[in-house]
Amino acid sequence: MKTRPLTILLVEDNPDHAEMIRRTLEGGRTTQRLLHVHDGEEAISYLSREGIYSDHARYPLPDLLLLDLRLPKVSGLEVLEWMRSRTNLRGIATVILTTSNAEGDMTNAYRLGAISYLVKPFAIEEFARLLDACSHYWLSWNRFPELID
Numbered sequence: 001m002k003t004r005p006l007t008i009l010l011v012e013d014n015p016d017h018a019e020m021i022r023r024t025l026e027g028g029r030t031t032q033r034l035l036h037v038h039d040g041e042e043a044i045s046y047l048s049r050e051g052i053y054s055d056h057a058r059y060p061l062p063d064l065l066l067l068d069l070r071l072p073k074v075s076g077l078e079v080l081e082w083m084r085s086r087t088n089l090r091g092i093a094t095v096i097l098t099t100s101n102a103e104g105d106m107t108n109a110y111r112l113g114a115i116s117y118l119v120k121p122f123a124i125e126e127f128a129r130l131l132d133a134c135s136h137y138w139l140s141w142n143r144f145p146e147l148i149d
Helices: 015-026 040-048 076-084 103-111 124-141
Strands: 006-011 032-037 064-067 093-098 116-119
Touching: 006 015, 006 040, 015 032, 015 124, 032 040, 040 076, 064 076, 076 093, 076 103, 093 103, 093 124, 103 116
Parallel strands: 006 032, 006 064, 064 093, 093 116
Antiparallel strands: none
16 A cells, blocks of 8 residues: 555646645645646646656656546547556546536546546536545545556
């Protein structure tokens, strides 16, 4: 079992959603490190360890990836497809957190390796409840293996 803090990579272009997620996770029940990128292209750079993300100590592979689908530059589905082609990234628990309720998006996300698909509610109170439940499950109950970095 992990002894170091969990690393969570949030891929979210909406600053309000990112802030809500950050606040929820900071009030969480366990120690974690939240890193945030704003689009799919930046997510791929992070996961590739390219450019500013080449420092493995500062930017470790995430244990949990919270991925929006509707992203600028490279979509969340494209990020998933890219990840699936890399053996070292297949162990990253990837949760889709999106506004898309489209059956095709959900089917493709699971086909490409997502382990959960959550649709963001439009009401702030419901979104907060979803985040709290998600945080509780993933950070309190779920167990993560050590990833080879």
